[in-house]
Amino acid sequence: MPRMQLTKTIIINTALSLAEKQGYEAVTMANIARSLSIKPPSLYNHFKNLEEIKHAMAETAQKQLYEALKSTEKGAQPLxxxxxxxxxxxxxxxxxxxxxxxxxxxxxxxxxxxxxxxxLTSYSLGESKKIHAIRGFRSMLHGFIDLNKHEGFKLDVDLEKSLEEMVGIFERGL
Amino acid sequence: MPRMQLTKTIIINTALSLAEKQGYEAVTMANIARSLSIKPPSLYNHFKNLEEIKHAMAETAQKQLYEALKSTEKGAQPLxxxxxxxxxxxxxxxxxxxxxxxxxxxxxxxxxxxxxxxxLTSYSLGESKKIHAIRGFRSMLHGFIDLNKHEGFKLDVDLEKSLEEMVGIFERGL
DNA sequence: CTTGTAAAACTAATGGTATTAGTTTATAGT
DNA sequence: ACTATAAACTAATACCATTAGTTTTACAAG
Structure with missing residues (x-):
């Protein structure tokens, strides 16, 4: 195999670094190629298209999210x-x-x-209840992040407090 | 005033119709112009750029969302x-x-x-509690919609049920 | 009724994007 | 050393937003 120093992993990590430093919109074939000092068409030797690159990025990013969450202190209020x-x-x-x-x-x-x-173990929920609760929890957190990104909240009331209250409501309701 | 049959309202409605029929990604200067049988640069006589068009679209779309929600039967479970x-x-x-x-x-x-x-009136919350509750509720619903769009949920458990459970948890926690 | 102004259309150009086709280069294995 | 092939390349197509400069047109004033 000739010239295989460039791996999928390197490309994905480069793309993720681009996303982190310049925003997700900067994840373009041109920018990834520039970061790797190659021309855009060369990337097609490794991935079918940009969508496939983004899909591969997602898996790695999810891994990093998982690692970040795994290492959090559970403490008195794990949720x-x-x-x-x-x-x-x-x-x-x-x-x-x-x-x-x-x-x-x-x-x-x-x-x-x-x-x-x-x-959620301390709430000893049934299997299907648990799934619904997990979906609800993820929805809540993702929505909170995404609405904030879109400036969906007026900023004159404390955001951290809103998060605590929101989780508080959810926990009481479980 | 010459040739003013084309109004901002017409442009925004055309753009919204495009978003609805072909998806938000189809909202481009080229597509809007094509729908109106004009050339893309002509749109700059009415809006500064695409971002301004999208911002104006947002207000109208929010209005339609508001109208859709306003007309819902409150019934026994308004939330x-x-x-x-x-x-x-x-x-x-x-x-x-x-x-x-x-x-x-x-x-x-x-x-x-x-x-x-x-x-939320029936829960008679304090002013700041109410704001946090509203943020939580919106986060939950927006997150639910957005995660679904991104295929964030496995489809083998009933989605409608998840929504009902999620809202149930939230209501009990209030 | 002509004419001037200004809004709103136009054309042409720039520079950005993804992607495909076809070609060259370099390397790994025979 | 030779050959096959992976991986780079160049060139081209077809989109995209945006700007500059030009033409058209409609209305309002004389």
């Missing part, structure tokens, strides 16, 4: 800790978080679901 | 009815819903917040 870590990840690394979205369902996203499930 | 109407709007008219997001804060979005507030 609140998890929520804060999730929202912090999404807000402080918007390019990386956005990269994680086109991922669909896979092993990593399953692990992420399991992480939430672990924080 | 659940509102949630279902919101999610139905977002899922059945994805282009229009996406159009509504770049809107920021304005009179229409305030009216939308008021609509949610009205559905």
């Amino acid at each position: 609140l800790s998890l929520a804060k870590a999730y929202v912090h990840f999404g807000s402080s690394r918007p390019g990386l978080y956005t990269s994680s979205l086109p991922g669909g369902t896979n092993e990593v996203s399953e692990a992420l679901v399991q992480l939430i499930a672990d924080s | 659940l009815s509102l949630a279902k109407a919101y999610v139905h709007f977002g899922s059945s008219r994805p282009g229009l819903y996406t159009s509504s997001l770049p809107g920021g804060t304005n009179e229409v979005s305030e009216a939308l917040v008021q609509l949610i507030a009205d559905s």
Whole structure:
């Protein structure tokens, strides 16, 4: 195999670094190629198209999200800790978080679901109730991050407090 | 004033119709111009750029969302009815819903917040608690719609049931 | 009724995007 | 050393937004 120093992993990491440093909109064939000092068409030797690159980025980004959440201290309020870590990840690394979205369902996203499930054990929910609760929790957090990105909230009321209240409501309702 | 048959309203409605029929990605200067049988540069006589068009679209789309929610039967479970109407709007008219997001804060979005507030009156919350609850509710619903769009949920468990459970959890926690 | 002004259309051009086709280069294995 | 092939390349197509400069047209004033 000739000239195979360039791997899929290198391309994806380059693309993710671009997303993080310059925003997800900067993830273009031209920018990725520029970062790698190659021409855009060369990327098609490694990936079918940009969509495939973004899909591969999502899996890696989900992994990083998973790692960030796994290492959070559970403490007295595991659900609140998890929520804060999730929202912090999404807000402080918007390019990386956005990269994680086109991922669909896979092993990593399953692990992420399991992480939430672990924080819900003390509520001893039935299997289907648990699934609904996990979906609700993820919806809440993702919506919180995304609405913020779109300036959906007026800023004169404390955001961190809103998150705490929101998680509080959710926990009481479980 | 010469040739003023083309108004901002006509342009925005054309753009919204494009978003609804062909998806939000189809909202381009070229496509809007084509729909109006003019050339793309002519649009700059009416709007500064595409961003301004999208911002104007957002206000109109928010108005349509507001109208769709206002006309829902409150019934015995006003919060659940509102949630279902919101999610139905977002899922059945994805282009229009996406159009509504770049809107920021304005009179229409305030009216939308008021609509949610009205559905929360029976819980007699304090002013700041109410704001947090509204943010939580919107986050939940927007996140639910957006995660679904990104295929964030596995489809083997009933989605409608998840929505009902999620709202149920939220209501109990209030 | 002509004429001038200004709005709103136009054409042409620039520079950005993804993608495909076809060609060259370089390397790994025979 | 030779050959096959992966991986780079160039060139081209077809989109996209945007700007500059020009023409058209409709209305309002003389």
